[in-house]
Amino acid sequence: MRAAAAAVVLLCLVLVPAAAGTSTERPPIALTASPSHVMLSGSSRATIHVANLGAHSVVVDVSRAGFALDVRGRPRIMRRGDRRAAVSWLTLRPRTLALRPGQTKTVTVSSRLPVRTEPGDHDALVLLVTRPRRRAAVALRMRMGIVVVVRAPGTVVHRLELRSLRVRRASHGSVALELLVLNRGNVTEVLDSARVDASLRRRATIVATLRPEPREVRPGTRGLLLLPYRGPLRGRVTLRVRITVGRSGTAARVFRLRL
Numbered sequence: 001m002r003a004a005a006a007a008v009v010l011l012c013l014v015l016v017p018a019a020a021g022t023s024t025e026r027p028p029i030a031l032t033a034s035p036s037h038v039m040l041s042g043s044s045r046a047t048i049h050v051a052n053l054g055a056h057s058v059v060v061d062v063s064r065a066g067f068a069l070d071v072r073g074r075p076r077i078m079r080r081g082d083r084r085a086a087v088s089w090l091t092l093r094p095r096t097l098a099l100r101p102g103q104t105k106t107v108t109v110s111s112r113l114p115v116r117t118e119p120g121d122h123d124a125l126v127l128l129v130t131r132p133r134r135r136a137a138v139a140l141r142m143r144m145g146i147v148v149v150v151r152a153p154g155t156v157v158h159r160l161e162l163r164s165l166r167v168r169r170a171s172h173g174s175v176a177l178e179l180l181v182l183n184r185g186n187v188t189e190v191l192d193s194a195r196v197d198a199s200l201r202r203r204a205t206i207v208a209t210l211r212p213e214p215r216e217v218r219p220g221t222r223g224l225l226l227l228p229y230r231g232p233l234r235g236r237v238t239l240r241v242r243i244t245v246g247r248s249g250t251a252a253r254v255f256r257l258r259l
Contacts, residue, residue, distance in 0.1 A: 025055060026053065026101070027055065028054055028055055028133075028140050029056070029058060029130055029140050029141075029142045030052070030053040031050060031052060031053070031054070031060070031128060031130065031144055032050070032053060033048055033049070033051075033128060033144060033146050034048070034049045034051075035146075037146070037147055037149070038126070038146060038147070038148040038149070039148075039149050039151065040111045040148065040150045041150075041151050042111070042113055042150070042151070042152065042153055043110075043112050043113050044110070045108055045109060045110040045111070046109050047106050047109070048106065048108075049104055049105075049106055050097055050099070050104065050106070050107060051099075051102075051103070052099035052100065052101055052102065052103055053102070054101060055101055057099065057101065058099050058130045058131070058133075059096065059097070059098050059131045060096070060098075060099060060128050060129065060130050061096055061127075061128075061130075061131065062092050062094065062096065062097065062127070062128060063092070063095070063129070064087050064092060064124055064126060064127065065077050065078065065079065065087065065124065065125045065127050065145070066079060066085045066087050066125070067085070067125045067145070068082065068221075069221065069223065071180075071222060071223055071224050072223070073215040073223060073224075075145070077125060077145065084118070084121070084122050084123070084218070084220060085123065086111065086122035086123055086124040086148065086149075086150040087124040088114075089112055089113060089114065089122070089124075090109060090110065090111055090126070090148065090150075091109075091110040091111075092107060092108070092109060092110075092126060093107070093108045093110075094107065097128075107126065109126060109148055111148075111150045113152055117152040118152060118154075118186065119153060119154020119155055119186055120151065120152060120154070120156060120157065120185070120187050120219055121150070121151055121152075121186065121187045121218070121219055122150045122151075122152060123148060123149045123150070123188070123218065124147075124148050124150075125145040125147060125148065126145065126148055127144070127145050128142075128143070128144045128145075128146070129141065129144075130142045130143075149188065151187070156185075156187055156246075157185040157186045157187070158185045158187065158189070158245040158246035158249050159184040159245070159249075160181055160182070160183055160184070160185070160189060160217075160243060160251040161181070161184060162179060162180075162181060162241060162243070162251055162252070162253040163180040163181065163182055163222070165177060165179050165180070165239065165257065166180075167257055173230075174228060174229065174230040175228070175230075175259055176226055177210070177226070177228075177229065177239060178224045178226060178227075179225040179227065179241060180222060180224060181217055181222060181223055181224070181225050181243075182217075182222045183217040183219055183221055183223075184220075185219060185245075188216050188217065188218050189216065189217050189245065190216050191214065191215050191216070191223075191243065192212065192214040192215075193211055193214070194244075195244045195245075196212045196225070196241070196243050197241070197243075197244075198212065198241045198242075199239070200229065200237045200238070200239055200259075201237065201238045201240060202237055207231075207233055207237070208229060208231050208233060210227040210239075211227075211228070212225055212226065213225075213226040213227075227239075227241075229259070233259055235258065236256070236257075236258050237256075237257060237258075237259055238254060238256050238257075239254070239255040239256075239257060240252075240253075240254050241253055241254075241255070
């Protein structure tokens with residue numbers, strides 16, 4: 001997706017000999033996929049380009065899976081996904097890729113919406129999993145997930161609720177403000193510096209502007225928006241948060257806290 005939390009989900013388990021880290025040669029396995037995020041409108045199709053930048057030929061199995069983000073934005077692969085998953089809507093062609101070093105091939109992703117689909121965003125993963133090479137001294141595998149979002153036609157609803165705030169102190173003296181956000185709309189909301197306006201105030205004076213760590217919140221889920229602060233300010237302050245939602249909507253709240 002648009003933010004780093006959900007663009008390309010890399011879930012790699014690679015066992016490499018100790019000497020490999022000092023080599024200037026190409027790694028044994030190195031896959032890239034473009035685009036890193038696929039957006040389909042209703043029943044449509046798109047193409048993913050898969051390139052082998054590694055030193056050896058690879059066979060890649062192509063499959064689909066459910067996708068979820070935990071409250072901190074960490075991705076999880078799910079066998080089927082939740083009620084908004086688009087796993088069963090997707091058709092992938094081909095299901096296997098044989099790639100020589102430097103070779104690129106394509107995977108076509110097609111979506112077909114079922115009858116009476118809920119409007120809004122529905123997502124899934126396209127999984128690319130390499131097979132271990134035969135007669136290799138060390139078993140190497142790589143698993144990559146490309147997020148596919150299918151937007152079903154109908155009324156788009158943007159609605160965010162700003163819930164509780166927690167102050168988390170780090171060992172080196174910095175502070176992270178964790179704001180719980182609930183997405184009651186039907187589309188994924190991107191929370192980044194372009195949409196989030198957060199400031200610490202003492203009385204009516206702005207003493208610090210906070211930059212959020214970018215993340216996404218899927219429809220019907222909740223997530224923590226992290227607002228790091230590394231300045232010297234301590235004591236009682238006020239946090240004002242304003243998030244732009246959709247084209248003209250906003251979600252705003254004021255919190256009183258002690259740093």
